[in-house]
Amino acid sequence: MQTMNQKIKSSNSPFGGWGAFFMLCISMSGFAQNYPTGKTILDKVDNNMSAKTRVLTASMEVGTERTKRTMVSKTYGEGDHKGYTEYLAPAREKGTKMLKLENQLWIYSPATDRTIQISGHMLRQSVMGSDMSYEDMMNDKPLLQQYKAEVTGTETMDARKCWVVTLTAIIPDINYFSRKMWVDTERFVPLKEDMFAKSGKLLKRITFSNIQKVEGRWFPMAFLYKDMLKEGPGTKMTIQEIKLDTPIPASYFNLGNLK
């Protein structure tokens, strides 16, 4: 669940210095088409969707070659760097807990009664068999710290006019070299996001749907996360309940809470 919020986070750093110069360049390049800057769009998305804390219950439907599995989880998130998830169903996954603090991730499995830190190549593995990897889940850096954003056009999606924002990596060793986001021009909610390798190959696609107003903010209540290199229908996330800016006890983000 964190991933969706991470995707839409942008930098809160104020304009100034090199940033101002950078923004001026972007503004001038966009002037001819009367497009806003990429940063402007991402900041508006951030303002619309970010909250100090999030508590949400969601179902995750994972389609595999042979079967379809549905998991229900409850996630507590604080800012970009703290997240705690507990799986409520099905029986095989019930009681499994995940804790993310900064760039570290631990998983507790009741079957083994072990708390294990996920690291190394395991971070590239999928989360509970979904199309999302632990790395996808862990990447919480604001997009504008990783990418140069540029509005490259407008398109209509699901009868909604969207800004097409193209993001190109400005740092090395990044999972996705470029991204393309379709952002609703009125509600400032992303409706679709494509993630590409350096070769231009499409690696992942997220399609957001069921946009609803939650506590004064527009929020996608469902999304489909698709690993484009894998067969299958993808992973469908549906938010059943969401609370924003609600107090979360600090104990939730403690390793001791996993057992």
Add this chain to the structure above:
Amino acid sequence: MIRFLFKGLMRDKTRSLLPIIVVALGVMMTVLLQSLLGGFLGESIESTANFTTGHVKVMTRAYSLNSSQIPNDLALIGVDTLKRSLQKQFPDMTWAERIQFGGLLDAPDSTGHTRSQGNVMGMGISLLKSDEEITRIDLAPRLVSGKFPTKHGEILLSDDLFHKMNLKLGDKVTLISSGMYGDMAMYNYIVSGTLHFGINVLDRGMMIADIDDVRAALNMENAAGEILGFFTGERYENKLAKETANSFNARFAANKDKFAPVMQPLANMNDMGFLVAYSESIQTFIIMIFIIAMAIVLWNAGLIGGLRRYGEFGLRLAIGESKREIYRTLIAESFLIGIVGSVIGVIIGLLLSWYFQVVGINFGDSMKGSTFLMPSVMRAHINFTTFYIGFVPGIFSTVIGSALAGIGIYKRQTANLFKELEG
């Protein structure tokens, strides 16, 4: 006539000794090389078969297409029924279920949190029901410490990983991997023993567990990634493996399901085709090399002998023997030399081959960096071909050498013979 020629050869050692020594040496090397290369290549193929591919392997079609990724989500299900059907269709073969998997192994500290971790490449084999797989994979000499699992939940680890993770025998470790249905799999095991393979890729992080324990961990009840088939008591035979695979696959030809089983012969897997083809053609290659090399040597020996017997040939021509007759006796002599030299060479070659078959050559130290599955002790392999292969270059090369050297006989001018003899 043969007796006459033979007596001549025996009495005139200068005519027979050097060619027989050359032929015997060449034949001995042919026999030894055939048995050594046949043994080495055969052992490499057998090692790969026993560890990874079987002589044939049954997988689902979808698994077979992506087998390098070990896609256990595409594994065979209903394995007990399938195995029974394989045993019925191919009663002379033995079948072994295997599950290969990758994952992370985690060792806890006293509080249960992660103390050390290592990536593992795992294999689930039948360890508890019988020793068949332990013998097949030749695990006993690779056991460095501890013991083989005797009860469920026990595993073997590569010795390098064991030390890298600072483990002790009897320590609890947790495997984190993906289940057959994409679910996260976490399972506790006890380390009962450690193994050393002498192959980097295996020593880095091999884990071997009983297949039922792997099934429990990866949610693979009555499922297996692969079923390996072995021809009983025989080395790999490509033709037989292909026929077996074709016969099995014909049963499922009409079934378009991607989870339908498919059988592959060893030569179609793990880039083994080249090794199999090489092992099949190596005998022809060795024979050709030795025929050419020995023919050149014997041609030269024949030329030298021809010079020495210049006077004899001149006299025989002068008293009326035809050039053709002399040439024919020369070829017949060489044929006899070829047989005698070949018999000696084959006997010495077989004795040496037998020694290397029993004792073997230990390549253990030089294969530490190997990424290819090969046995540490290479042994020669004597088969039916070893007994006759030496006669081919032994006889052909002497006959060819003499035939080339003897051409000079036709260049003698009969009119000059007496002048030559007077001189």
